[in-house]
Amino acid sequence: MTKIKICGLSRLADIAAVNAARPDYIGFVFAKSKRQVNFETARALKQALDPGIAAVGVFVNHPVAEISALAGAGIIDLIQLHGDEDEATVRLLQAQTGLPVIRAFRIKSPADIKETTADYRLFDTYDPNQYGGSGAAFNWDLLAGVSGDFFLAGGLNKDNIATAIQQVRPYCVDLSSGVETAGVKDRDKIIEIVEMIRTINR
Template sequence: MTKIKLCGIRRPEDVAMVNRVKPDYAGFVFAPGRRQVKAEQAENLRRQLDPAIAAVGVFVKAPVEEAAALANRGTIQLIQLHGEEDEAYVKALRERTKAPIIRVIRVRGPESLWDLDRYDCDYFLLDTYSGSQFGGMGKTFDHSLIRQARFPRPFFLAGGLDSANVAAAIAESSPFGVDTSSGIETAGIKDENKIRAFVSAVRKEEQS
């Protein structure tokens, strides 16, 4: 079964919507931006989130101690590194927490997916490259590049996924999981109809 990650959860109303559809993962963005949550907000949201849903903390070059502390307190269960952090950063993180690490690969061409063995992580997340920001752009990349790559660990597929294209994306690339944020929003706010449509599209694809 393809795992489902709904990212950019930042309000109690968002948590309530997520709890009703029961994805596998919910993402809290700690990096600066319009979806950013602070540690205290995330702790409150985690308490409201269904315990069966794993919370993922999304970071861009955050202090190692910050990410590790949130994981060790149980605010998040996985750490997603979106800022092209180096191996020294990951090593320091591994020394401070046992939380699984998702490393984001921003895909701009086939070379982005070469030699993935060099990365220390538990999962990859493939997103669309942009020179101006890290994620959340709502743009897809060429999924045919995935077929040319060898993945030493499971990967999530992200980048412009919504209810209209996620089934085809799963069929083409067979990811471990799919991730969306802007694809389940209307005017920057989480939209329950879009959330339900996205989750339904993934689960129908699994049944087909």
Template sequence: MKIKICGLRRACDIEYVNELLPDYIGFIFAEKSRRYVPPAEAAKLKEQLDPRIKAVGVFVDAPMDKIVTVVEQRIIDAVQLHGSEDDGYIRKLQGRTDCPILKAFIVRGVGDVRAAEQSPADYVLLDGGEGSGRPFDWSQIKNITRPYFLAGGLNLDNLQEAIQELGPYAVDVSSGVETGGWKDYAKIKRFMEICSEQQGRRGKQ
């Protein structure tokens, strides 16, 4: 199971993940987000990032040229689309870059799960809302037929249950490893420990 720590924006955040080594980190390029980081600043952070960690750029209904520019500048290793981007947009973007594309789906019902299953994106992410910090009804996704990133309200209190119930391809966390709106080293460390513990238990089953 992969781990993504999203919403990094400080040099100390990079220090935290370089020590703990999640599989992915996320830079938020949506200006309305309180975790927004300008591409120029993200480029500096990426230079400090351990190369074993993949940087994902999170965009919300962004002009395609903007995404392509950030990719070409090697600021990110993967693109996450978190807006209303449709299949046509995804296919066009795939034609302009070989960067893996992760499409986020807000799960409100069965239709959203079906859309995720049929998406041409390289990966899909299932979320409860745009940074709401609350989990959605996980029972809606128990029968999904493709691997997915699980996001939306994951934290130290519900992570174990999420892994045991769903066994996602990856877990994605942001506010769940923060204190006062900023990334908390101890919480990230514990989050990753829980993931490791649960993977060990699943491997023995």
């Protein structure tokens, strides 16, 4: 069954929406972004989050100590590295925090699909101007033959999610702008797409 991640939550209203929809994962973006949250905001949001939903911290070239502090405070349950972090950083975070690590790869050619010691890979759209959150999909044909559990991100929405799941067979689909209206999370869109994905999986 395909897992679901709703990324970029920044308001208590977003938490109320996912508590109603019950995806498997949510994401707090600590990297510079319009969806960025700080330590205290993330703590308050995590306290309001249904304990059955795992919180992923999204980082771009952050200090290991900062990530470890968030892990130690129980604010995040998984670590997503979306920058230029090397494999030594992946291993160090795994050892220091004991949390699963997701390593993001931005895809524009087959050469971008690399192996990693992280627990999961995440495949996102390559954008020369930003590390993620472009809201655009990439050529999923590039993932043909990729094995192991991976997250699929990049421009997913209600219009392409069924095709994405059936063609790519990801472990988890990662949605952000596809469940927003005017740049903020939309409760109705979140509930609708989670129900849609659960139906596809039946």
